[in-house]
Amino acid sequence: MTDEATPLFDIELRLLLDAVYLRYHYDFRGYAFSSLRRRVRHAMTRFGCERVSDLQHRIIHEPEFFAEAIQYFTVQVSEMFRDPGYFRTLREEVVPVLTTYPSVKVWVAGCSSGEEVWSLAILLAEEGLLERSMIYATDINPDALAKAQRGTYRVDRVAQFSRNYLAAGGRRSLSDYYTSAYGNAMFDRRLTQQVVFADHSLATDSVFSEVHFVSCRNVLIYFNRALQDRAVGLFCDSLVRKGFLGLGSKESLQFGAHAEKFEAFAPEQRIYQRKVPG
Amino acid sequence: MTDLPEPFGAVVIGASAGGIQALRVLLEGLPATFEPPIVVVQHIPPDRPSALAELFGYRCVLPVVEADDKQPLRPGTVFFAPPDYHLLVEDRQTLALSIDEPVKFSRPSIDVLFESAAAAFGTQLLAILLTGASSDGSEGLVSVRRAGGKAWVQCPSEAAVPTMPESALALAGADAVLRLRDMCDRLQGSFQ
Numbered sequence: 172m173t174d175e176a177t178p179l180f181d182i183e184l185r186l187l188l189d190a191v192y193l194r195y196h197y198d199f200r201g202y203a204f205s206s207l208r209r210r211v212r213h214a215m216t217r218f219g220c221e222r223v224s225d226l227q228h229r230i231i232h233e234p235e236f237f238a239e240a241i242q243y244f245t246v247q248v249s250e251m252f253r254d255p256g257y258f259r260t261l262r263e264e265v266v267p268v269l270t271t272y273p274s275v276k277v278w279v280a281g282c283s284s285g286e287e288v289w290s291l292a293i294l295l296a297e298e299g300l301l302e303r304s305m306i307y308a309t310d311i312n313p314d315a316l317a318k319a320q321r322g323t324y325r326v327d328r329v330a331q332f333s334r335n336y337l338a339a340g341g342r343r344s345l346s347d348y349y350t351s352a353y354g355n356a357m358f359d360r361r362l363t364q365q366v367v368f369a370d371h372s373l374a375t376d377s378v379f380s381e382v383h384f385v386s387c388r389n390v391l392i393y394f395n396r397a398l399q400d401r402a403v404g405l406f407c408d409s410l411v412r413k414g415f416l417g418l419g420s421k422e423s424l425q426f427g428a429h430a431e432k433f434e435a436f437a438p439e440q441r442i443y444q445r446k447v448p449g
Numbered sequence: 450m451t452d453l454p455e456p457f458g459a460v461v462i463g464a465s466a467g468g469i470q471a472l473r474v475l476l477e478g479l480p481a482t483f484e485p486p487i488v489v490v491q492h493i494p495p496d497r498p499s500a501l502a503e504l505f506g507y508r509c510v511l512p513v514v515e516a517d518d519k520q521p522l523r524p525g526t527v528f529f530a531p532p533d534y535h536l537l538v539e540d541r542q543t544l545a546l547s548i549d550e551p552v553k554f555s556r557p558s559i560d561v562l563f564e565s566a567a568a569a570f571g572t573q574l575l576a577i578l579l580t581g582a583s584s585d586g587s588e589g590l591v592s593v594r595r596a597g598g599k600a601w602v603q604c605p606s607e608a609a610v611p612t613m614p615e616s617a618l619a620l621a622g623a624d625a626v627l628r629l630r631d632m633c634d635r636l637q638g639s640f641q
Contacts (some may be wrong), residue, residue, distance in 0.1 A: 180568075181568070203537075203539055205538060205547075205569070206535070206537060206565075208547070208564075208565070208568060209561065209565070246549055250548055280469040389548045391518065392518045392519075392545060392548070395539075396519060400518070420531075420533055421516075421518050421531050421546050
């Protein structure tokens with residue numbers, strides 16, 4: 172058994188992140204170390220590696236192994252309409268503003284397996300905005316993107332999704348949007364006709380479009396301060412004047428470099444609005 | 450005193466069923482001169498706001514807050530984990546949150562807090578495990594002790610629910626098995 176609470180573990184972990192960057196151009200060097208340690212240790216247990224350097228050896232030499240191991244570097248935990256108050260505020264306070272634009276572009280940054288993308292698509296559909304919206308759903312993890320695109324979730328998770336949906340002010344029943352089969356709930360493909368799923372890294376890539384709303388929830392918590400600043404800088408450059416940024420319920424711009432470029436729109440839901448530069 | 454870290458960098462506390470009462474004894478007894486930051490995971494339901502910071506804020510001399518992501522780890526401050534997030538010690542200056550999978554059905558998880566704090570503070574850490582009906586915290590306490598930190602476990606006979614302390618003692622052992630009042634006295638004594 173290996174011990175993550177040693178300086179040697181951290182040294183090896185930094186070397187691994189350097190190696191992954193040099194070999195595959197995935198940049199995890201700015202990720203918060205505390206949760207990365209734990210996930211890398213899981214990967215070591217899963218793949219029977221005694222040391223981080225054993226994991227590194229396989230990752231460097233076996234690209235197909237890296238494709239499997241990368242699942243442990245990124246987090247794929249979410250639920251539909253997580254934090255219902257956030258979605259309720261979007262529906263009641265943000266969507267009415269978005270509706271004033273002839274067309275609306277939304278960026279779900281770090282969309283992981285897509286629960287939030289589908290939630291937003293449902294919300295926009297119910298508010299009559301989906302048809303003139305374009306949603307960019309981006310992540311660095313190809314498997315997660317494929318899952319997001321499929322929109323198929325284990326049926327045992329759906330009860331929680333439904334509770335959240337109703338608490339978020341859902342106008343119908345969540346079951347109107349999916350069909351159940353083989354223990355899975357498959358969401359209606361028509362919801363994502365306006366969604367582009369794409370590979371994009373907040374650590375290495377740049378702005379790709381002008382958008383009216385960025386939703387990036389519980390992604391920044393996995394970044395260190397410098398990488399958080401980079402990501403929020405991208406959001407800022409990408410947003411139209413008075414565009415909206417939604418973060419996770421415990422994330423804040425308060426400690427970051429771009430705090431003064433935003434004003435709080437719905438502070439308790441961590442929804443910000445880009446200031447008009449002046 | 451041999452079962453306190455020297456130098457004393459931080460305290461992490463884990464509590465579950467019966468924890469509020471136990472934390473009252475422990476935290477309300479701490480003096481304003483207490484220097485290390487105190488980071489607490491009390492198991493709470495994921496789907497409603499936590500009142501812990503408010504509750505203890507009224508009763509403690511020390512400032513009490515619900516932790517935010519990347520919040521500076523201020524000395525003499527009590528940080529509570531928010532509902533449905535793991536709370537981690539990122540480094541000696543900073544806290545971090547995560548929504549990684551629940552551990553032993555819990556998010557926040559005591560193991561996650563303890564392991565991260567062990568990595569950050571090593572020999573300068575004191576970890577305290579209190580009453581509870583789970584085995585969360587046991588593995589975390591192993592990490593703390595392996596990194597050279599000190600582990601205090603609430604005396605199972607005093608705990609409202611002894612499962613958690615018993616599980617920890619079986620897996621990790623402890624530097625001291627104490628009643629709450631004794632924990633309190635020792636912590637106070639170290640900062641008088």
